[in-house]
Amino acid sequence: MTIRILGAAVLLAAGASVAQAQQLAPSPTLDAVKARGNLECGVHLGLPGFSFANDKGEWSGLDVDYCKALAAAVFGDANKVKYTPTSVQQRWPILQSGQVDVLSRNSTITFSRNATLGLNFQGINFYEGQTFIVRKSAGVKDAAGLDGASVCVAAGSTEEKNAADWFRERNLKTTITNFQKNDDAIAAYDAGRCDAYTAGVGALAGQRAKLKNPDEHVILTQPISNDPQGPVTRWGDERWQLIVRWVLNGTIAAEMLGVTSKNVDEMKANSKNTEVRRLLGAEGGFGAMMGLSNDWMYNAIKQVGNYGESYERTVGMGSPLKLERGQNQLWTKGGLLFTPPFQ
Amino acid sequence: MNVLSFINDKRVRDWFYQIALIVLLVGLTVFFVRNASENMVKAGIASGFDFLWRTSGIEVPFVLTGYTQSDDIFALFWVGVANTMLVTVIAIALATLLGFAIGIARLSSHWLLSTIAGAYIEFVRNIPLLFFVLFWYFGVIAALPQPRQSISLFGVAFLNNRGITIPLPDAPGNFRWAALVILVSWVGYWLASAWARKRKERTGQDAPLLAIGLGLIVVVPALAIAWASLATRWDIPVLRGFNYRGGFVVIPEFVALLAALVTYTAGFIAEIVRGGIESVAKGQSEAASALGLRPGRILSLVVIPQALRVMTPPLTNQYLNVLKNSSFGAAIAYPDVVSLFMGSALNNTGQAIEIIAMTLAVYLVIGLAVSALMNWYNARIALVTR
Numbered sequence: 182m183t184i185r186i187l188g189a190a191v192l193l194a195a196g197a198s199v200a201q202a203q204q205l206a207p208s209p210t211l212d213a214v215k216a217r218g219n220l221e222c223g224v225h226l227g228l229p230g231f232s233f234a235n236d237k238g239e240w241s242g243l244d245v246d247y248c249k250a251l252a253a254a255v256f257g258d259a260n261k262v263k264y265t266p267t268s269v270q271q272r273w274p275i276l277q278s279g280q281v282d283v284l285s286r287n288s289t290i291t292f293s294r295n296a297t298l299g300l301n302f303q304g305i306n307f308y309e310g311q312t313f314i315v316r317k318s319a320g321v322k323d324a325a326g327l328d329g330a331s332v333c334v335a336a337g338s339t340e341e342k343n344a345a346d347w348f349r350e351r352n353l354k355t356t357i358t359n360f361q362k363n364d365d366a367i368a369a370y371d372a373g374r375c376d377a378y379t380a381g382v383g384a385l386a387g388q389r390a391k392l393k394n395p396d397e398h399v400i401l402t403q404p405i406s407n408d409p410q411g412p413v414t415r416w417g418d419e420r421w422q423l424i425v426r427w428v429l430n431g432t433i434a435a436e437m438l439g440v441t442s443k444n445v446d447e448m449k450a451n452s453k454n455t456e457v458r459r460l461l462g463a464e465g466g467f468g469a470m471m472g473l474s475n476d477w478m479y480n481a482i483k484q485v486g487n488y489g490e491s492y493e494r495t496v497g498m499g500s501p502l503k504l505e506r507g508q509n510q511l512w513t514k515g516g517l518l519f520t521p522p523f524q
Numbered sequence: 525m526n527v528l529s530f531i532n533d534k535r536v537r538d539w540f541y542q543i544a545l546i547v548l549l550v551g552l553t554v555f556f557v558r559n560a561s562e563n564m565v566k567a568g569i570a571s572g573f574d575f576l577w578r579t580s581g582i583e584v585p586f587v588l589t590g591y592t593q594s595d596d597i598f599a600l601f602w603v604g605v606a607n608t609m610l611v612t613v614i615a616i617a618l619a620t621l622l623g624f625a626i627g628i629a630r631l632s633s634h635w636l637l638s639t640i641a642g643a644y645i646e647f648v649r650n651i652p653l654l655f656f657v658l659f660w661y662f663g664v665i666a667a668l669p670q671p672r673q674s675i676s677l678f679g680v681a682f683l684n685n686r687g688i689t690i691p692l693p694d695a696p697g698n699f700r701w702a703a704l705v706i707l708v709s710w711v712g713y714w715l716a717s718a719w720a721r722k723r724k725e726r727t728g729q730d731a732p733l734l735a736i737g738l739g740l741i742v743v744v745p746a747l748a749i750a751w752a753s754l755a756t757r758w759d760i761p762v763l764r765g766f767n768y769r770g771g772f773v774v775i776p777e778f779v780a781l782l783a784a785l786v787t788y789t790a791g792f793i794a795e796i797v798r799g800g801i802e803s804v805a806k807g808q809s810e811a812a813s814a815l816g817l818r819p820g821r822i823l824s825l826v827v828i829p830q831a832l833r834v835m836t837p838p839l840t841n842q843y844l845n846v847l848k849n850s851s852f853g854a855a856i857a858y859p860d861v862v863s864l865f866m867g868s869a870l871n872n873t874g875q876a877i878e879i880i881a882m883t884l885a886v887y888l889v890i891g892l893a894v895s896a897l898m899n900w901y902n903a904r905i906a907l908v909t910r
Binding site for chain 2: 269270273274277293294296297298299319327328329330331333336337338341342344345346349354355356357358359360361365366368369372373374376415416417
């Protein structure tokens, strides 16, 4: 009798410790997302190619595609996203206060933001260089030709400081006028208040369409900075950061491995490549390690596509922006995009 | 004195409530501050005011304080405060002048004048301020010519859609002397008018105050400024490349915000002026008229002094509104404290709580100063019954 009770106790204890070992570190954000039934994603107010709502209120763009991939990985449904448009001023407080689960909005990763704002940057989905748009009639070839010009910019953006530093270092005298919103700044440029407007090359390509006569303006090709951008999370909740980071890695890995939204079913069923099989949940149980279903990346790729598909559709040659892949090409093809292995 | 009567003493109870309220308020503040700072530490957000000493790196196109972009964020804060105060003070002065003119025109017996003034007041009161700001900025200022086609004012100042570029003295020394001379002559006028008033009370004789005033208030300052201008070397703007170089630029954002604040606030001040004047009993002007005073003298000697007592409290409100409304400058990139500090600096540092608290304090301090000044004025002009 005593022995049987002791035995049962031993078994129970063993069972409990096994259960403990399988229990994942808590993720309050993931629990909240699941309980709510949708992902809250902070996006740009309206930047064609990156995050833009059409007249039916449907969001699209490179940054929006990331939100969709994340929702597909968590819920198996890319449409379970609620988008919160954020201005330059609101973006950090909205993330810090927990109003959104992740921010995917064309914001530059910088040291001081990382060190002092309680923010973590979970990888890079767009390498951008800051440049200028000027009137063709001004006859300017590069940024150095803007000596004496007045430049419109969004206040508090990295562009504001970059431009001020760049001109000061070269002893060029420019006047920089800071507007609260990108849209106000470009409207003032269009009205003739400024000789140039500065922003990232991707943003400029999108905003150019908003000008009265887009053909009268030219975007200077040589960038004055390097502004990597990617999804942002709050500090704490390491497991949620893991998910946010690896969904981004997964979309890039899918392109490297040749997995697309078209062939994903066939690849999952027949691929002999073990990394493809782990990525798509055919083996390895990688989704479960983060508290998601094992077909997390299968869903994301099936519904949103890999990074390259998304790029072409939103900002690349298949879009009105017509941006070259450039730095945003895979490292194997001469770009900067790279992902650690799914191993 | 037993306990019961002590409790029932009204003074004791009043003190008790006052102290209880203060303790409650202090307690609440401590609770909120501690709660916020604990949560910020937990979320990895830096707090405190150390960020003020970081280099700002922000270029400001309209600076009164000698700030450059390599100065710290605290210096940027003062640039914003100075710009807010500049536009507020000038807007208050001009809106008061315009408002008085429109208010008096509204009461004019001239039908057309009164109707135009009335239409203006109705128009202003029913249009949001933001519309005025955007109208002046995009409608009026942006319609000015490009720098190369600037409107030249006597070949030394140039007006274009980048603002008005005016010559700037190379060395301001002579102007400091001129300012001193002006100050001395104004104080001199003030002393002379005080002496003239006393003399009139004593002897009933009028002093030639008009001539003295003309000399001390207008002629002497004009001569001083003329001398300083001629004795100074000027940095005259010249067109080079994109725009005029040299001189001082009054930016279009300042002009547009000032114009919007003045035209908007004048409509409200006009109504206050009308109300104040109408509140003066009709018998007052009838009595003055019976004494043989002319309409202009009746207005300036009898009606307006009495109307001012009614007008001062609502005028104070309007002045405070001008201060608060100056933050609309953020909509058109006027570099005020909201735009520079709560916009650029907040975005660069992310120190939302500290920056918003400091900006609130700026409005609170300036606002309380304006109220105090107006209350002092109100007490001075209050009817003294003997």
